[in-house]
Amino acid sequence: MIVAISIGAVNVPLGEVWGIVLHHVTGAGAAPSDPALDQIVWNFRTPRVVLAALVGAGLAVSGAVLQTVVSNPLADPIVLGFSYGATLGAVLVITLGGGVALAGLGVSAAAFVGAVAAGALVFALGRRRGRMAPTRLVLAGVAVGYVFLSATSFVQLQATPTELRTVMFWMLGSVAGAQWDQLPAVSAVVLATTTLLSLFGRRLNVLLAGDESATALGIDVNRLRAALLVLSALLTGTVIAVAGSIGFVGLMIPHLVRLTIGADHRRLLPLTALLGAVYLVLVDLLSRVVNRPNELPLGILTALLGAPFFLWLLRRNKGLD
Amino acid sequence: MKLTVEGLHVTLDQNPVLRNVTLEAREGDIVGLVGPNGSGKSTLLRTVYRSLRPAGGTVRVGGDDVRKLSPRDAARRTAAVLQDAEGNTTGLTVAEIVALGRAPHHGLLGRDGPEDRSTVADAIDRCGVRSLADRDYTSLSGGERQRVLLARALAQEPRLLVLDELTNHLDIRARFELLNLIRATGVTTLAVLHDLDLAARLCDRLVVLCEGTVVAAGPVLDVLTPRTLGEVFGVRASAERHADGVVRITYGAQPLAGDRAPESASHDLPGRRNVPETTA
Numbered sequence: 104m105i106v107a108i109s110i111g112a113v114n115v116p117l118g119e120v121w122g123i124v125l126h127h128v129t130g131a132g133a134a135p136s137d138p139a140l141d142q143i144v145w146n147f148r149t150p151r152v153v154l155a156a157l158v159g160a161g162l163a164v165s166g167a168v169l170q171t172v173v174s175n176p177l178a179d180p181i182v183l184g185f186s187y188g189a190t191l192g193a194v195l196v197i198t199l200g201g202g203v204a205l206a207g208l209g210v211s212a213a214a215f216v217g218a219v220a221a222g223a224l225v226f227a228l229g230r231r232r233g234r235m236a237p238t239r240l241v242l243a244g245v246a247v248g249y250v251f252l253s254a255t256s257f258v259q260l261q262a263t264p265t266e267l268r269t270v271m272f273w274m275l276g277s278v279a280g281a282q283w284d285q286l287p288a289v290s291a292v293v294l295a296t297t298t299l300l301s302l303f304g305r306r307l308n309v310l311l312a313g314d315e316s317a318t319a320l321g322i323d324v325n326r327l328r329a330a331l332l333v334l335s336a337l338l339t340g341t342v343i344a345v346a347g348s349i350g351f352v353g354l355m356i357p358h359l360v361r362l363t364i365g366a367d368h369r370r371l372l373p374l375t376a377l378l379g380a381v382y383l384v385l386v387d388l389l390s391r392v393v394n395r396p397n398e399l400p401l402g403i404l405t406a407l408l409g410a411p412f413f414l415w416l417l418r419r420n421k422g423l424d
Numbered sequence: 425m426k427l428t429v430e431g432l433h434v435t436l437d438q439n440p441v442l443r444n445v446t447l448e449a450r451e452g453d454i455v456g457l458v459g460p461n462g463s464g465k466s467t468l469l470r471t472v473y474r475s476l477r478p479a480g481g482t483v484r485v486g487g488d489d490v491r492k493l494s495p496r497d498a499a500r501r502t503a504a505v506l507q508d509a510e511g512n513t514t515g516l517t518v519a520e521i522v523a524l525g526r527a528p529h530h531g532l533l534g535r536d537g538p539e540d541r542s543t544v545a546d547a548i549d550r551c552g553v554r555s556l557a558d559r560d561y562t563s564l565s566g567g568e569r570q571r572v573l574l575a576r577a578l579a580q581e582p583r584l585l586v587l588d589e590l591t592n593h594l595d596i597r598a599r600f601e602l603l604n605l606i607r608a609t610g611v612t613t614l615a616v617l618h619d620l621d622l623a624a625r626l627c628d629r630l631v632v633l634c635e636g637t638v639v640a641a642g643p644v645l646d647v648l649t650p651r652t653l654g655e656v657f658g659v660r661a662s663a664e665r666h667a668d669g670v671v672r673i674t675y676g677a678q679p680l681a682g683d684r685a686p687e688s689a690s691h692d693l694p695g696r697r698n699v700p701e702t703t704a
Binding site: 174176302303305306308309311312313314315316318319320321322323361362365366367 | 470473474475494495496497498499500502503504506512513514515516517520521524525527528530532533534580586
C-alpha cells in the first residue's frame with residue numbers, strides 16, 4: 104500500500120511516504136517539510152489506496168457469497184443485476200443533473216439506492232411460496248439486470264456528449280475521487296458485512312451440499328439465502344456507489360482463491376477479501392502509471408490483467424474436469 | 425430413537441402424494457421403505473427430515489413432533505443420506521464434507537473443538553474413507569461418495585438415520601459393505617430401497633408404500649408375500665428364509681400380465697432370476 108501511495112503522476116520517495124503516513128496516523132516524527140507533498144500523499148493518494156482496498160475486498164466477498172447462494176459459478180454482482188441497478192441510479196443523476204425527483208441525491212447515493220432496489224427486486228421475484236430456488240434467483244437477477252440496462256440505455260440517449268463521457272467513466276469505475284470523509288461509512292459497511300459473512304462460513308459450506316442435504320443438516324435454507332442476499336446487496340451497493348461498477352473482481356477473485364485453497368468459506372472469505380483488496384490497489388496503481396499523466400478507468404484494467412492469469416489457472420486445474 | 429409417523433398427509437402442488445400414512449420404527453430397528461416408483465417413498469423421507477411440511481398428521485422423533493423442533497435440534501436427532509445428484513461441492517475435500525455433519529451442533533459463532541474433530545475422524549474411519557480424506561469430493565466414484573455421505577451423516581451423531589437409495593450405482597460388494605456398516609451403527613434407520621433382495625437382507629421390518637398409502641407393514645417375511653409382491657410390484661415372486669438366515673426372493677420369469685405402467689415394473693425387478701449370491 105505504501106508503494107501504491109508513493110507512485111503516481113508525481114513520484115514520492117518511499118521514505119517520505121512512510122514519514123507522512125506515520126505522522127498523520129500516530130502523530131510521531133517531524134511534520135512533513137513540503138506541504139504540497141503532504142497534500143498529495145495524505146489527502147489524495149492515501150484515501151484513494153484505502154478506498155481501492157475496501158472496494159476490491161467488498162466486490163470480491165460479495166461475488167464469493169453470491170456464487171454459493173445461487174449455486175452458480177458465474178454469479179457476481181453484475182449477473183444478479185445489482186450493478187445495473189446502481190448504474191441506472193448513477194446515470195439518472197448524471198444526466199438529469201439532480202432533477203426534481205432526485206434533488207438532493209448525489210451520484211453515490213443514487214447508485215446505492217439503485218443497487219439495493221435491484222437486490223430487493225431479485226429477492227422478491229426469486230421467491231415463490233417462501234422458497235428461494237437458486238436457478239429462479241439467478242434468472243430473476245439476469246432479467247432484472249436487463250430491465251435496468253434498457254432503462255439506462257434509454258436515459259443515455261437523452262444525454263449530452265459531456266454527460267455521456269461522465270457516464271462512461273462512471274461505468275468503468277474509478278477510485279480517483281476518494282476523500283477521507285467518505286471512508287468511515289464505506290469501511291464500516293465493508294468490514295461489518297465481511298465479518299458477518301465470514302461468520303456464516305460454516306453455513307455457506309453446508310449450502311454447497313445442496314438444499315435438501317442442507318435442510319437435513321439443520322439449516323433453514325430459505326432464511327439463510329435471504330440473509331446472505333441482503334448482506335451482499337448492501338455490500339455491493341456501498342462499494343459500487345463510491346467506485347462505480349467495476350467488473351470482473353467479483354467474479355474472478357473468489358474463483359482464484361477457490362482454485363488455490365479450496366471452497367471452505369471460513370478460509371475462502373477472508374482470503375478473498377484480502378486478495379480483492381490487494382488486486383484493486385494494484386490495478387489502481389497501474390491505472391495511474393500506464394498512461395501518465397492520464398488515468399485509465401479501473402474496469403478496463405481489471406479484466407485485461409486478470410483474465411489471462413485466470414484462464415491460465417483454469418486450464419491448469421485438474422479438479423474441474 | 426423411536427420414529428413415529430401418524431396419519432401423515434402430504435400434498436405437492438395440490439396433488440396428494442401421501443395419504444394417511446402411519447408407521448413406526450422402534451429404537452434400533454432398521455425399517456425398509458419399499459414400493460414402486462412414484463409411490464411417495466422419497467416424499468415420506470423429506471417429511472421426516474423436515475424438508476416438507478405435512479398437510480396433516482405428525483412425524484415424531486424420540487416422541488417430539490419434528491415441526492416443533494428447531495431445524496438445528498431436528499438435525500441433531502435425524503441425519504439423512506440422499507441421492508448424490510444435487511449440490512455443488514467442487515473444492516471441498518472429503519474431510520471437509522464429513523465435517524459438515526457437525527454443523528447442527530454449533531451456533532453461528534461455534535468453532536470445531538477437539539471433540540468435533542475426533543467425532544469426524546471416527547466417522548471417517550468407520551466408513552473406511554480415511555485414505556480419501558484429502559481428495560476433492562467431486563473426484564470420487566459413486567460408491568466412494570456414498571460412503572463419504574454416510575460418514576457425514578454419522579458425524580452428525582444422529583439418533584435416526586434416513587437413507588434414500590443409498591446403494592444405487594454400487595457394485596454388489598460395496599452394497600454389502602455399506603449395509604453391514606449401517607447395521608453396525610445400531611442407529612434407528614428408515615431406508616428407501618429399490619432392490620427388494622437388499623431390503624430383505626438389511627431390514628428388520630418393511631413398509632410397503634403404493635400410491636401414497638401403506639399397503640403392508642411388518643416383519644420382512646410377513647410383508648413379502650407372493651400376493652403383495654404381485655399386487656404392488658407386478659411380479660410373480662416369493663420370499664423365503666434360507667438356511668444361512670438370509671431372506672431371498674425368487675422371481676418368476678415374466679412380470680404378471682396387467683395394465684401397470686411400464687415404468688412401475690421397474691428397471692431391474694422383472695424377469696430377474698435369483699442369482700445365487702455369495703454371502704458377505
